[in-house]
Amino acid sequence: MKGHVAGALRWRDLIAAVGHWLRRGPASVDDFRAAFARSLGVETDAVRLLGSGRAALHAFTAALDLPPGSEVLLPGYTCVVVPNVFMHLGLTVRYVDIGERDFNPSAEAIASAIGPATRVVVVxxxxGFVTAGLDALRARFPEVVFIEDAAHAWGGTDATGQVAGTLGHAAFFSFEYSKPLTTGIGGALVIADAAQRARVSPRLPDLRAPSARTVFKQALTLTWHRLTMSLPRPALVALIALLRAPSRMLGLVAKTPDSEVAGDTQPDYRAGLHPFSAAIGLTQARRFAEIHALRRAQAADYDALLADLPGWERPDPSPDRAPGAVLLRYPVLLPDTATRDAAIAALEAAGIVGGTWFDDVVHPRGSRRYGYTEGECPNGERAARTVLNLPLGRHARLSPAQRAAVRAIAEQHGGRHRHDGRGGATAREEPTR
Incomplete structure (x- = not known):
């Protein structure tokens, strides 16, 4: 199947990671930290590795020591683990709607939403589409801390060439299974500004090493995801049917617990990144230029493939869109939910996984939606009902027959007229940070 997970991971990367970990031990974390910093063009000291992207966001926000009554602005199209961080910290949140086609709030929308109590904005x-205008926002609102959610944006740049993760006061990255660089589960906090780093670093928490069982489950799950990208659809379906029950019974799958999605429990925000996980990340971080170039080329191919099909609304090619954008997935908006679901079924029959990130304003559907009121972000709600993601990455290289299938499916499912529709729920995808 051509899909979204383990998009840069090769089998030999896993073998190399074992060897590196055995040779370097705990120093593997420092090696990965330096390589990841190099991929962003920042000092190694600017990067801190943690057990997840959500842990990085939590660590930085807690270190700000915000006064009571502080408010956080969030995008009206995000993953549940982001608002849950602020719920666990006891902070009020408000949401800012995204644009009609660019999947991010505009700088103007963010500026209009900032009020007297706003102390933090998650941008x-x-x-992988980098929100434009962050420099101007920082200059206009010097009392507000801007945190980049760069979980999707490794390698992306804004229209001026500045790298995602270096534009705000801080940024967090995710290394979860479906990200351009994956360690299984993991994340990074990036504080590019040295003065900001000096203020915040002393208040960042000490981290705990993950247990051997946790790392084993993460590595096993990552290996499984890599395997799914190597098998034809009939073999994959048979293998899933064979292994689903025993893997669940033995607790061998590393995933976000339902209780955390619901907001009833907290993750371990103080978990660090295991040296073996870091060694897996290192093998990919060293190839950052190759990985980013492939994703750019694949997105350009989808641009050409879908160019004259207005029923499949592609990302807005506005002047603010950086020509060097590195996309995590290639998103399109379809006329309604039923059309989107039919297209996903047709893609699966062609051996292509069609994703539904995000299936709610606060993904996944059924989450607590902390602080959100229905109707508050109509563009975000519409995107959640109609978005379809096409895969990018090493394991998403489409054959000529599959390229033809994508074109045929787009012509059949979507039509040429844009309209808004409401439909039923689709299968839930994992929280992603």
């Missing part, structure tokens, strides 16, 4: 780079 998303959803799907």
């Amino acid at each position: 998303p780079h959803n799907f």
